[in-house]
Amino acid sequence: MGRRAKNKQGPPQPIKQGSLSTKNGKRKAEDEDSGTLRPSKKLKDVSNKVKGDSTSKSGTPNGKGRPKKTKEEKKGKKQVHFDSEESGSGWEDVEDDKVDLKVQAKSLFHDSDDEFPVLQGDLEEFEGEENGDYEEDDDEPLRGPTQEFDFDSDEDEDIQLISSKVKKSKQFERPTKIIPTASVTSDSEDSDEDEDGKVTMSNMEARSRALDEAAAAEAELDAEESRQAALEAGDEDIGIDDDEEEVDGEFRLPTATEREEEKTQGGPDVQTVQQRMRFCVRVLGNFKNRSEKGRPRTEYIEQLISDIANYYGYNEFLAEKLFQLFPVAEAIEFFEANEVPRPVTIRTNTLRTRRRDLAQALINRGVNLEPIGKWTNVGLQVFESSVPIGATPEYLAGHYMLQAASSFLPVIALSPQPNERVLDMASAPGGKTTHIAALLQNTGVVFVNDANKARTKSLTANIHRLGCKNVVVCSYDGREFPKVMGGFDRVLLDAPCSGTGVISKDSSVKVNKSERDFTLLSHLQKQLILCAIDSVSPESKTGGYLVYSTCSVTVDENEAVVDYALRKRPNVKLVDTGLSFGREGFTKYRGKVFNPTVSLTRRFYPHVHNMDGFFVAKFKVERRSKSNSATENVKDTPMSTIENEYKEDLGFDPDEDRDYIEKAKRRQMKAKGLRPPPHKMPPQSQESN
Numbered sequence: 036m037g038r039r040a041k042n043k044q045g046p047p048q049p050i051k052q053g054s055l056s057t058k059n060g061k062r063k064a065e066d067e068d069s070g071t072l073r074p075s076k077k078l079k080d081v082s083n084k085v086k087g088d089s090t091s092k093s094g095t096p097n098g099k100g101r102p103k104k105t106k107e108e109k110k111g112k113k114q115v116h117f118d119s120e121e122s123g124s125g126w127e128d129v130e131d132d133k134v135d136l137k138v139q140a141k142s143l144f145h146d147s148d149d150e151f152p153v154l155q156g157d158l159e160e161f162e163g164e165e166n167g168d169y170e171e172d173d174d175e176p177l178r179g180p181t182q183e184f185d186f187d188s189d190e191d192e193d194i195q196l197i198s199s200k201v202k203k204s205k206q207f208e209r210p211t212k213i214i215p216t217a218s219v220t221s222d223s224e225d226s227d228e229d230e231d232g233k234v235t236m237s238n239m240e241a242r243s244r245a246l247d248e249a250a251a252a253e254a255e256l257d258a259e260e261s262r263q264a265a266l267e268a269g270d271e272d273i274g275i276d277d278d279e280e281e282v283d284g285e286f287r288l289p290t291a292t293e294r295e296e297e298k299t300q301g302g303p304d305v306q307t308v309q310q311r312m313r314f315c316v317r318v319l320g321n322f323k324n325r326s327e328k329g330r331p332r333t334e335y336i337e338q339l340i341s342d343i344a345n346y347y348g349y350n351e352f353l354a355e356k357l358f359q360l361f362p363v364a365e366a367i368e369f370f371e372a373n374e375v376p377r378p379v380t381i382r383t384n385t386l387r388t389r390r391r392d393l394a395q396a397l398i399n400r401g402v403n404l405e406p407i408g409k410w411t412n413v414g415l416q417v418f419e420s421s422v423p424i425g426a427t428p429e430y431l432a433g434h435y436m437l438q439a440a441s442s443f444l445p446v447i448a449l450s451p452q453p454n455e456r457v458l459d460m461a462s463a464p465g466g467k468t469t470h471i472a473a474l475l476q477n478t479g480v481v482f483v484n485d486a487n488k489a490r491t492k493s494l495t496a497n498i499h500r501l502g503c504k505n506v507v508v509c510s511y512d513g514r515e516f517p518k519v520m521g522g523f524d525r526v527l528l529d530a531p532c533s534g535t536g537v538i539s540k541d542s543s544v545k546v547n548k549s550e551r552d553f554t555l556l557s558h559l560q561k562q563l564i565l566c567a568i569d570s571v572s573p574e575s576k577t578g579g580y581l582v583y584s585t586c587s588v589t590v591d592e593n594e595a596v597v598d599y600a601l602r603k604r605p606n607v608k609l610v611d612t613g614l615s616f617g618r619e620g621f622t623k624y625r626g627k628v629f630n631p632t633v634s635l636t637r638r639f640y641p642h643v644h645n646m647d648g649f650f651v652a653k654f655k656v657e658r659r660s661k662s663n664s665a666t667e668n669v670k671d672t673p674m675s676t677i678e679n680e681y682k683e684d685l686g687f688d689p690d691e692d693r694d695y696i697e698k699a700k701r702r703q704m705k706a707k708g709l710r711p712p713p714h715k716m717p718p719q720s721q722e723s724n
């Protein structure tokens with residue numbers, strides 16, 4: 036067994052243990068119908084990391100990230116409430132003049148912040164309350180801290196202290212926090228043990244946090260270690276207890292005929308699938324010693340992917356795509372983590388208040404919260420609340436934004452400076468926009484754009500609620516933006532994506548994405564990134580940066596796009612994101628080799644960081660030298676030309692398409708009883724004639 040395997044970090048815990056699972060797969064439905072719980076313990080033992088409170092997984096059949104009522108809730112215990120309305124899958128109603136992508140892309144995209152759009156319909160509840168007072172504050176915003184990194188601040192401890200005083204009598208369970216980094220852990224100021232080393236009421240909080248952090252750092256090391264081991268050995272001994280062998284007993288991989296038979300009988304039962312997954316993971320962990328003679332590795336992998344798809348409710352294509360991102364055992368952890376909601380987090384709006392004051396105000400209302408971690412000085416993690424967190428007077432007064440922790444990352448990487456001119460190219464519903472405006476302290480200007488006009492309504496509402504006064508909202512296709520204006524100090528492209536990082540919030544992704552969707556998305560992202568680069572001013576005195584981000588974990592939407600941009604724009608280079616944690620981007624993936632600097636990009640995973648899956652890349656845009664000015668400015672280039680630039684990479688062959696169109700036209704004419712014109716010979720054949 037791997038040294039660390041015995042000691043592994045627990046799973047990313049949900050806000051309240053026991054309110055898990057957004058399963059919508061077939062197995063889930065069966066479980067619920069039969070009233071039995073999904074017996075996941077065995078699997079968790081295999082991964083030896085994901086040890087969530089499986090017995091309490093009651094699950095929700097519809098997914099959409101809304102946890103089903105837990106036993107605690109039914110008994111009347113408190114839970115976190117959201118009153119914010121969930122928006123649609125996004126990107127509906129985009130003008131259809133670019134039929135090629137826009138039409139096809141409808142409903143392809145996923146918006147990382149869709150879960151927390153502007154509050155609607157709850158205002159009446161608070162009429163005549165503090166709300167009015169806050170409105171007066173609009174013209175005199177409180178200026179909060181503008182730096183994201185403030186490691187000297189003792190604010191975290193203060194908030195914890197306030198929080199712990201209020202919580203004393205409540206006996207709250209302490210779920211695992213969002214995972215901080217090893218570097219943060221080593222810096223930790225929380226080792227404030229009493230001199231005699233005793234645990235006291237005053238140091239308990241800090242000690243438990245320090246333990247969480249140490250465990251988190253350990254988890255990151257574990258993952259790294261197993262990745263390295265897998266790469267080096269070409270085999271993945273994932274450290275399963277040897278006595279597990281006995282539990283497997285005589286279990287063996289079914290033959291192709293047996294699998295066919297199984298299908299005709301309506302598929303295997305959930306126990307069989309579970310046992311088989313566990314078995315395959317074990318065999319693949321030490322293939323030389325555990326595999327059956329004559330059965331190749333691919334057979335085990337095929338079986339495992341098919342069972343994962345079945346068990347977790349994915350289509351096989353996506354199950355395989357996601358499986359391929361990780362070593363075998365870690366893949367299971369990833370799929371498991373997608374069954375658990377991520378922690379509820381809020382971002383303090385420093386234009387209106389300070390985090391300490393906000394924390395105090397919410398604690399007074401019965402909200403149990405803590406600072407997210409040292410990497411942000413504006414984030415709070417909400418554990419429990421007796422009030423709807425999306426409808427408190429503080430929320431309505433714009434003191435905070437309900438925002439996933441991962442969504443802070445691109446803005447931290449962007450690091451806008453006061454008085455700069457910033458573009459947020461795909462911005463609705465505005466989680467990152469309002470964060471940018473706050474970091475600019477309402478100075479400079481933020482142009483915020485979204486191709487979907489309907490979505491700019493919630494964007495505008497958020498901008499007003501949070502008191503951002505330096506924002507100009509517009510609605511263009513981002514691919515046209517360089518033609519509209521340019522010269523920005525910094526640009527954020529939080530690109531439309533497949534949402535494979537936010538499956539715990541929107542489980543429909545599990546079944547509604549096909550290979551073609553990923554091709555189209557990658558195509559659009561490549562077009563957008565070039566336009567985003569060309570919107571940055573290389574002359575900027577303070578900036579000249581682009582941040583590209585997605586809430587997806589696939590390589591096609593991330594490293595492949597970044598690598599493409601590096602090839603097409605020799606005047607840009609990747610730079611450090613400034614984020615103190617996250618895994619390095621892939622520089623090699625399934626036979627593709629990317630620019631080595633792609634390792635500067637960062638990946639975030641639910642099973643590692645207890646955040647939504649996310650990707651962040653930061654570019655520095657430099658002046659074009661004469662030698663590289665061959666690549667025209669997208670701004671001055673017609674869209675048709677820009678699209679042609681992608682031809683070779685995207686596998687679209689216009690000549691081939693022309694032929695298909697021609698054939699289709701001829702068929703149509705024949706069907707109408709018309710005689711099609713004689714078939715035109717392709718130029719080459721004519722020449723050879």
Ligand SMILES: C[S@@+](CC[C@H](N)C(=O)[O-])C[C@H]1O[C@@H](n2cnc3c(N)ncnc32)[C@H](O)[C@@H]1O
Nearest residue numbers: 146461462463464465466467486487513529531
């Ligand atoms: C991931 S979401 C952005 C989330 C936003 N940055 C936030 O933090 O709230 C992607 C957005 O891109 C928009 N979008 C899709 N295609 C676009 C295009 N061609 N140009 C500009 N925006 C586009 C979608 O309408 C969607 O709102």
